[in-house]
Amino acid sequence: MATIEECRDALDRLSDRMRSAEGDLRAAADLDRSVSCHLTDLEVTFAGRTADGGLRIDDTHTGPPREKAQIRLVLTGDDLIALVDGELNFARAWGSGRVKLTAGLRDLLHLRKLL
Template sequence: MATVDQCRDAMHELAARLAGNADAQSRLDLERTVACRLTDLGAAFHGRLHNGQLIDIADGDDPKAKIALTLKSDDFLALVRGDLDVTRAVAAGQMRIKANPFDLLKLRKLL
């Protein structure tokens, strides 16, 4: 099981990767609040997607988040590293994504 600090670092790593992906920023018109809930740690992080970037990252849950990822900490680290395929993880029940179907289509460009 990963630690909260490792997951926080992974969240910031994901934000940095998105910030460096200028192509996704130019193609993505999505302004949404995001929550990442780590079931095995009882922890969560939240932030905001703005023009393809993940900004305003903070500890804690955002129960009103328009996009919410729910998964275990090790799976979150694997997702950020690129070792976990989102579609397979959702199909296998490793991860749940709560979002509007149209937002999911746009998110595919980022994940």
């Protein structure tokens, strides 16, 4: 089972990849939205924003998200790491219910380029 520190590291790696993206991927990564990532197995939520082409985590707390973020991700810590490492296909994980992503339609259209 993944640790909170490993999951935070995975989010940092994701942010670095977003910042180094180019072309259409860069445009998709350049959103300014509130974000929450709730890890069901660890009962922890990372909350922050997409900003400057990356992901900034402002708060980590136990339990579900305290506020409704514009982009909400719910999954296990192991699945988060597997997604970031490219070992888990997002579309299959989302389709099977392993990963839940909630966002507005416009944001989903931008995010599909990243995922």
